[in-house]
Amino acid sequence: MEQFLALIIAKYNYWLYVVLMMIGFYAMIGKRNLVKKLIGMNIFQTAIILLFVSAGVKHGGKIPILDKYEVLKHGVDATQIVNPLPHVLMLTAIVVSVSVTGVALAVLLRIYREYGTLEEDEILEKLGK
Amino acid sequence: MSTSNLHMYVLAVPLLTAFFVNLLGRISRRWVAPLVLGALTFASLASLCVLGKVLRHGSFSYTVGNWQPPYGIELLLDPLSALMLVLISVVALFASISAIQSVRQELPGQEHLFFTLYLILIAGLLGLVLTADAFNLYVLLEITSITTYGLIAMGKGRAPLASFNYIIMGSIGACFYLLGVGYLYLMTGSLNMADIAGILPTVDGTAAVATALAFILVGLWIKMAFFPLHGWLPNAYSLAPTGAGLLAAPLMTKVSIYLMVRVMFWLFSSDFLFLQNPLVSTLVVWAAAIAIVSASCLALAQRDLKRMLTYIIVAEVGYMVGGIWLANSAGMTGAILHIVNDALMTLCLFLAVAAIVYKLGSGEFDKLQGIYRRMPVTMAAFTVGAFSMIGIPPTAGFFSKWYLIQGGIEAGHWQYVIALLFSSLVNAVLFFRIIEIGYFFKDGEQHGHEKKEEAPLLMQAPLLISAVALIVVGLGSGPLVESIIKLALPAGF
């Protein structure tokens, strides 16, 4: 039990993102409201972004952008600075996620105009008629 | 322009034209058609040159902006990607000729919007097959997906709903893929495919690598609509504007299959996939067999031409996934040949459907009575496409099925062989049902009353060319396999 707790605490950042991901996944699959599904999708994407970002962290690592001259005084020392690449990549991932959200919202608008509701059950009911 | 980076133009021209289509299309809709066709004709010819170059001088890689790999973005041009490049650009060209007519009818006044998305989608697909960077692949995957979401949502009625479902499913798929890449990055510290492949054998922690593989595969399986993850596809493709279906149906799933091949053999190795985990490959082949059989049965239940074809696409995905996981040379050859053949025959069938929908308004079975007399040319081409789907020689579909079955026999996966034969039989039932409806008349109706009313020539021309191409590719499948596909197989096959 103690070992298990130690495992959780040592890698708490990963466990956090797993929990976040599951929340998002549940919302996407389980919720019947289309906006909630969309929010679930955002949570899901955020979880993955967090995974990448936290992967770049080093204990005691410094950021090679703020205080650039201070940090890089002795040249590039990989053990002393955090890995910037995941952060840069996640900028792109965030852009992607925003665009998907944008498209999804636009589609939701069209659905709302067509059916007057965003509850999946009600839409299906209207379609059934 | 120099020929050394011709492939960059293949990518850039459709992408840039997309913006011009939007800008000039606002001024006058007359600009749309020549711009689209011009860009795609250029892309087709240029990609043929690229293929020729790769075949003559061998594979090469290209670094965008001169950043050296593994840091810069690398494009990989080998026979497989060059072949896909040709396939995508040529199929897109023929699809667009017909799509222009169909969009003009279905979405009047919105041609420039439609074709902006359409061209970006094509550029995204072209980029997907070229990239040699795992993260870049994710971005391009999302570019193609987002444009497809938009294209589908332009359809009438329930289309936005189908599009939204696809957004949710597609995002899950993309996120799974990204998650898998994240794991790999944690393990190897690299995103360049060749670099990762080089580092992977040296890292310990097979469990993490296997998890990464699992996430990536499930992500791609959602994107390619591998049964039972196919739920989004039938609605999305059948409710989309016909022009969007014309492009998405032949290409999207096939490109995803290509990505699976890339990831499996250029990121991981066949040793890791097949030798260390033989049970997994057996399970996947079983899943493929079940996918083929179930999707075929679902296709039987449809009463609309477009919907029926979408289920056939799902079944065909099972063919290729199974073929790749058979882990032998014949299966792999068959799967890659089938990527080409299936793209062509789906194109042929969807072009025929586009022509039918153009004249009849929809492809419901009830409306098809006596259609052989009304649209003989369209239906002749449709019949060729149907024969190819059933797998009747000398159409192309027969030969890829030949390799796939041969692979199944050699690997001893009889369930897969039986599934393929079963699906051929079901396809025969499906298509002959339509042929029967179209060939016979309503009860009590007299012969020879319908007059001919074909779709415009610009819809018939690509249809006929694609039908002829099916026979030509079928008869030429020997040279095609020998001179291109054999070179395109992953190492060790």
Next chain:
Amino acid sequence: MSYQTSIWPLAAVLISLLGSIPIMLSGRQPNLRESWTLLIALGKVVIVASFLPTVLAGGGYEFTIAEVVPGVPIALRVDAMGMFFALVASILWFFTSVYSIGYMRSLNEHGQTRYFASFAVAISATIGVAFAANLLTLYLFYEMLSLSTYPLVTHHQDAEARKSGRKYLTYILGTSIALALPAMLIVYSLAGNLDFKSGGILADSGASPETLALVLVLFLFGFAKSGLMPFHGWLPAAMVAPTPVSSFLHGVAVVKVGVFSILRVIFHIFGADLLLDVNLGVVITTIASITIIVASLVALTQDNLKRRLAYSTIGQLSYMILGAGMLSAAGMTGGLLHIGMHAFGKITLFFCAGAIYVAAGKKYISQMDGLGRRMPITYLAFMFGSLSIIGMPPLGGFISKWNLVIGAVDSGQLILLLVLLVSSLLNAAYFLPIVYRGFFAKAADPIFDEGVKEAPLFCLVPLSLTACASLALFFYPDIFLRLVQLALFP
């Protein structure tokens, strides 16, 4: 044996395939369209016949169309066995073309352009099967034949045609995809190629007897055009087609293509020696014997003339397979020879059935009493045809049946002798009463006494000629015999 490379085998196949284009284009001028049909038919006979001297001298021609799968090209080869079948098919196509014109015009059928065009494609496929150099090419043309005959079978486009067409495709396409295709692929993975080679290609493959038996059975039932029971149901159903279609396709081309394919597989994929070694001949003969007896018994009960002929065909086809399954020299000769002998006899019978329908409008045997007195030539021809099928001298059918009898004795399976005897008696029992009642029974319908006369010349001449040919084949069987000998014992 040496084969010269030549484009003429391709020409023999393509002439009617390409010929379907001018036929379709001249749809509005029936006379021009029919001239095309006859011209192409004649051209086909001439091309095929021109191979004859070389083949009889022990040579042949070949032509590779395309290399499609490693080791298996799509290729044509004119050898003695293919030559024999192609000769029979192309000559009979010419007669059928003439007959079709008379029949279709007399009945004023619709869709004649489609009819003649599909017919042209079908004969191309038939010649393609005959000249196929390997199993893949054979399969290709086999499927082409299945599909091109669908519009012919469903020609009337009514509910019954729809039902029959569905049955036809289910049986033919279903078995070829589900059984013949995997069998072919198993052979390919065993032997690495699919060439037709005398002595077979499976002998050195080291396959177990169980595998061989499985493949054999898959092939026997996979080529369901041969009408082996229980996959025979399509044949009677397909009789809804216009009579020339029934006569040519279901008396000659389609069904014989099935038998021919099976014989090719037995002789040139397995090889008689291999089958003897593993004792698989008995599988073939058992299935064939059951089909012969059952089909003959069912034929007795049919009142519709064309259906009776259909069941008779099912039985006769199995003679050919039975002969091959005996695996003795005389048996195999008889089986192969029967393809030709039966073709001339059966096409005569179908032509007569069509002529009766055109002239008197009758389909049922019970309504034909006394008709022979008004249509003596037709009935005489019918009698010749029947006698040939029963196997009586002096008609061609006797020669093949005689060989079959010898073959049965040679192979030491006396039970097969019994099968042959019983079925010959049954043949006589279902054919001869038709002739007898036609000539001697009291007229069933008063109009037979005045109004009815012989069918038009376009119908009458071909049926008389094929009847005479049946007769002539008894006296001059040399060419056929020589081809069969060359095919079996090169």
